[in-house]
Amino acid sequence: MSVIQPTSNHPTHAAVAVVAAQAPLQLIQVPTVAPAAGQVRVEVHWVASSPFDLHQAEGGFFLLAPPQLLGDTATGVVVEAGEEEDSLKIGDEVFCALVPVDKQPAHQEFITVAAHVFGKIPSNTPPQIAATIPSSFITTWHTLTNYLSIPLPFPKPSVYTPPNADAPILIWGAFSSVGQYVVQILKHYGYTNIVVTASKRHHDMLRSFGARETFDYTILEDLERLGDFLNIHAEGVGEGRVKVLDGIGSLEGSMEPLARMVPPGSLVAVLLPVIKKNLEGGVEYLMETQDVVSWKGGVETVGVRTHFYQQDEYLRNNLQPVIMPAMLEQGVIKPNRARVVEGRTFLERAQNALDMLRRKEVSGERLVWRVKET
Template structure:
């Protein structure tokens, strides 16, 4: 069997390594893609530093893929060899995003729309899907597709709070809410992102660095509950504790998992939790749930995300391109940038294949 290079974590907090892994032929309903670009995610850091959800080492990383289809399995009729695709793949080693070739189900990919650069497109699949899944499944909001003409949600004028609007999930959440007619989208971010988030659809942007931000948001909501809240950060102290003081009876809160109890430092390992009620008191009548994205409608990536991207209803995240002379150098530099929190409001994107 032929092999190709892949980026792996070999043990917690160790430098990344390159391993040669099998190049898997596509089975029924699958395609094989030559992966040209990927984007690092917080999950990569959580796994590399804390071993989150890793059963055995070494562990392949990544879930974002952009590149040409190089082989098509039986029963695939919507994609052909040579099609440029982008996708969100994660389940087994052959599907991980930080390797030269990715083999996975065709429904996890969509065609790259004309005029969209691959390094921009790779910012979408995982977190646009996450935003949709959070709104539709975790919060129970109807997102009909195709969207009917003159569609308006019954909660269109109600406040909808997205904590961490400049994050990737936050940006896509705001855009999807705007697309479906929500007009009172509240969000938090540092001041430098205010204008951009309003351009994406936010009605009000609150500075989370302001010591009085909780009181400001409580005052803005008045005596009514904020019906829906998305926590796109999932930090115990940075987002969950503040939101527990904002959410009241009647609020539905969706928190991105894992809960980061403690970030990694030079001397301390990170601490994570998967229970969004642990160490936090929520008011009676608050419905809070943790979000894991890996269950979603099969039409999302092949149809919904490419269509919204092509028509401009979803804008890619801004990108910070990570350069380096080798695959390993780029992967490690991106991991270090994640660890050091060097990107704000943009995704860390890097080339996988050089040929």
């Protein structure tokens, strides 16, 4: 572990920033903030790069006042604690997803945020593996419980059968980083009719996670079979409804095919932003889900905004500090595969990760990289 210095000796530190859409990333200095009551300062060790970074850096999505720091996932070590903070102590190894309300993106040497944003990394998990988890995990839990109203009582009672356990739940894009956790969490809670789309090469893995039926979204016959499957099973749902997670949010790639096959009355949660290809080959970002495609009668859609999970007081206090480490430690979730991005410097590693996302080299894995060399 590197030597920890008091904040006063480090009034600023290095961070990676977007200065304009599609411009190379830059290294800038930002203030090092001392923790207020209930906050901690963490020296950041490993971070992940995600599609949201690319949406901001490439597409200018929510690039409000550049220079804009990036990164929604960090691991590191607590180096300073504010007053009234006793859940974490100096030296604790922690992992977290950071959402805009935290005002502290991950790709910087130090972050100072509320302690309830962090979970302690279980001792059996290396930090670069822990870095693959938080943002996808909080999206998974928040989406299932708050947008799809799928109960996930925590801790799970020793004997538990969920309501409508055998109603179909469709995960479109189940090998995405979010989709993999969704399947595993649903299986853990006893949902038995988990239906997924993914490229064929991932089907065995998804079945081992808990998927009952697997369909390849690139094969027309599979899509026809999926439509038939949903219609047949929708009749047996009883008081429930068919629930769908679109884990991709692509207008042409996921929402249009879903609109053709999802039975009337279903509930569809779409991970925002919706990505629409424009005629010039670029992308537009939409925040609307209901009227952008023609759903069948009574289909209700909701756009998922994980960035607001802290508005739910229970999730704010429990999701990252309690539930996330427990699910990892108990082996309920198997972390996404981690691909370590190399580079000589902090800036080079950040740029290399972004370029790999831009070239669409990432499938079923998370890009992780070190902020500092040790």
